[in-house]
Amino acid sequence: MKILVCISHVPDTTSKINFTDGDTKFDTNGVQFVINPNDEFGLTRAMWFKEKQGASVTVVNVGGAETEPTLRKALAIGADNAVRVNTEAKDGFQVAKELANVVKDGGYDLVIAGRESIDYNGGMVPGMLAELVGANFVTNCINLEIDGTNAKAVREIDGGKETVSTSLPLVIGGQKGLVEESDLRIPNMRGIMMARQKPLNVVEPVGAAVETASVKFEKPAPKGAVTLVSPDNLDELVSLLHNEAKVI
Amino acid sequence: MSVLVYTESENGSFKKTAFEVASYAKAVADQMGTTVTAVAINANDTSELGKYGVDKVLNISNDAFKNFNAKTYAAAIAQAAKKEEAKVVVVSQTADSKYLAPILAVSLEAGYASNVMEAPTSTSPFTVKRTAFTNKAFNVTTIDTEVKVVGVSNNSFGLVETSGSASSEDFSPSLPESGVSVESVDKATDKVTIADAEIVVSAGRGMKGPENWGMIEELADVLGAATACSKPVSDLGWRPHSEHVGQTGKPVASNLYIAIGISGAIQHLAGINASKVKVVINTDPEAPFFKAADYGVVGDAFEVVPQLIEKIKAFKAANA
Ligand SMILES: Cc1cc2nc3c(=O)[nH]c(=O)nc-3n(C[C@H](O)[C@H](O)[C@H](O)COP(=O)(O)OP(=O)(O)OC[C@H]3O[C@@H](n4cnc5c(N)ncnc54)[C@H](O)[C@@H]3O)c2cc1C
Numbered sequence A: 001m002k003i004l005v006c007i008s009h010v011p012d013t014t015s016k017i018n019f020t021d022g023d024t025k026f027d028t029n030g031v032q033f034v035i036n037p038n039d040e041f042g043l044t045r046a047m048w049f050k051e052k053q054g055a056s057v058t059v060v061n062v063g064g065a066e067t068e069p070t071l072r073k074a075l076a077i078g079a080d081n082a083v084r085v086n087t088e089a090k091d092g093f094q095v096a097k098e099l100a101n102v103v104k105d106g107g108y109d110l111v112i113a114g115r116e117s118i119d120y121n122g123g124m125v126p127g128m129l130a131e132l133v134g135a136n137f138v139t140n141c142i143n144l145e146i147d148g149t150n151a152k153a154v155r156e157i158d159g160g161k162e163t164v165s166t167s168l169p170l171v172i173g174g175q176k177g178l179v180e181e182s183d184l185r186i187p188n189m190r191g192i193m194m195a196r197q198k199p200l201n202v203v204e205p206v207g208a209a210v211e212t213a214s215v216k217f218e219k220p221a222p223k224g225a226v227t228l229v230s231p232d233n234l235d236e237l238v239s240l241l242h243n244e245a246k247v248i
Numbered sequence B: 001m002s003v004l005v006y007t008e009s010e011n012g013s014f015k016k017t018a019f020e021v022a023s024y025a026k027a028v029a030d031q032m033g034t035t036v037t038a039v040a041i042n043a044n045d046t047s048e049l050g051k052y053g054v055d056k057v058l059n060i061s062n063d064a065f066k067n068f069n070a071k072t073y074a075a076a077i078a079q080a081a082k083k084e085e086a087k088v089v090v091v092s093q094t095a096d097s098k099y100l101a102p103i104l105a106v107s108l109e110a111g112y113a114s115n116v117m118e119a120p121t122s123t124s125p126f127t128v129k130r131t132a133f134t135n136k137a138f139n140v141t142t143i144d145t146e147v148k149v150v151g152v153s154n155n156s157f158g159l160v161e162t163s164g165s166a167s168s169e170d171f172s173p174s175l176p177e178s179g180v181s182v183e184s185v186d187k188a189t190d191k192v193t194i195a196d197a198e199i200v201v202s203a204g205r206g207m208k209g210p211e212n213w214g215m216i217e218e219l220a221d222v223l224g225a226a227t228a229c230s231k232p233v234s235d236l237g238w239r240p241h242s243e244h245v246g247q248t249g250k251p252v253a254s255n256l257y258i259a260i261g262i263s264g265a266i267q268h269l270a271g272i273n274a275s276k277v278k279v280v281i282n283t284d285p286e287a288p289f290f291k292a293a294d295y296g297v298v299g300d301a302f303e304v305v306p307q308l309i310e311k312i313k314a315f316k317a318a319n320a
């Protein structure tokens, strides 16, 4: 089985979010970039398939050279090789089209992406990619088993979960549950050394059109201070929620 | 040329988000000088949509749509959009609509903006404001394709009633091979779910153990709210994983979010910040949640929550 794991390179959640150039660009100054958490669960599940069932694992990112340390980290965790599509990621559709080209070229059976990335939270790429390559698609995936070309997946739904059956080729939007947090791997010294030798192929983009364009960023208006209510005066809380906030 | 809106229903009744996206579609249609057409799938009474600005309903009633399937639903909506020559297609951001929207966008060759917070500030170029960086910022985005898909964040635009009425027309789209079939569903059917809830009552490690959740459920009950929890609580097995909210759990965009014994870590807030009004109950006045909340009670949940339940019961009785 050939598995492709899509990795988005995102600011760590605890990063301060600031903008430059008249609020048109994300300020990367002092920001720590990580593998998107949802993708880390997916990568670890891919390693499980490799070790238990035999599979090759390729990681891919659409982005500039600055994302290579993130791909190297994925290699150090255990992926066999990496592909970077050399273009700035500007919108979900453009990224999905570039990834579709990689999927077609490489003949992957299973593509593991994340439910959403924590930077733009688009939740767009995996579904678009599936539709572009004509693969089946399961999102919010919390468990995945593959038997030949048959797949069984569990997905989180509102208020519970559902089990679905489908088949390869398949794209999933994964999240925690694919593996547990305790299964996540921290690259060790040997992994890091080996990652340096593993192939990281830079491919040129097909030049997919960008269909949405970021004009500028805004920060939410600063929040007013919290209104404290004494625990001995909860009638006031009820009254505030009813009369002021109008939520009950 | 009309604006098309997918109005989601469950067991024959429209979800509240259906009326919200209909209201949104009406606002867009007014800006563009056109009408609103809704697609409804197996809904019992489509006339309700008229109240929220829908002029015409394409009514699909077919058992093949009984279970939600992203691909077949997206195909039906895409066919409706083509039939109506819609340039703008509006969907909600429920789990189902988030699942189908990217597929829909590809089949319409449309640019898609998700998590949109407000009506477009301009329709040419089509400019919307969406959340980014786990609600820590907004991104103003243009959609530059001829056909556009807009995903409207739940509880962001609100409901706008009009005096119109909607005509209804049967619509029978052709169905693609679905590729994914549901084998079994494991879901509590008698409870309000987080995604649909207007009010969410959420509790954290401050509750000490699963045996103390009775009062959390009771508070949710009197408010008609859904229950949720912080990540450690589901990791410890005190509550089911489907209740875990935050960056790695479910997103919450309710009108009211009540956090009990939750410290307010950045990863927790990332998933619930889109909620309108936040109330925190915590013994520690230094808990970071107080900085993110609108109302706060510094106190012991074991004393505050039972009293709050009584006060709300009294309030409900007085206002019934
Ligand atoms: C990559 C990553 C992703 C994460 N994703 C999530 C996520 O999606 N969701 C999430 O929730 N967390 C997430 N976390 C964990 C997060 O950082 C916090 O550890 C977690 O939210 C803390 O949960 P808590 O507030 O329930 O517990 P604690 O931090 O232990 O807080 C308990 C609170 O209860 C209060 N308390 C104690 N007794 C009482 C009482 N009797 N009455 C009232 N208050 C009381 C305490 O003062 C304290 O503030 C993530 C962490 C990482 C690293």
Ligand SMILES: Nc1ncnc2c1ncn2[C@@H]1O[C@H](COP(=O)(O)O)[C@@H](O)[C@H]1O
Pocket (backbone or CB within 6 Å): A005, A006, A007, A008, A009, A036, A038, A039, A060, A061, A062, A063, A089, A092, A095, A112, A113, A114, A115, A116, A117, A118, A120, A121, A122, A123, A124, A125, A126
């Ligand atoms: N630039 C990118 N390169 C590779 N994969 C990506 C990229 N952007 C998004 N993805 C994948 O798509 C998932 C969902 O991202 P998004 O649609 O941006 O929320 C991520 O978790 C990744 O698996």
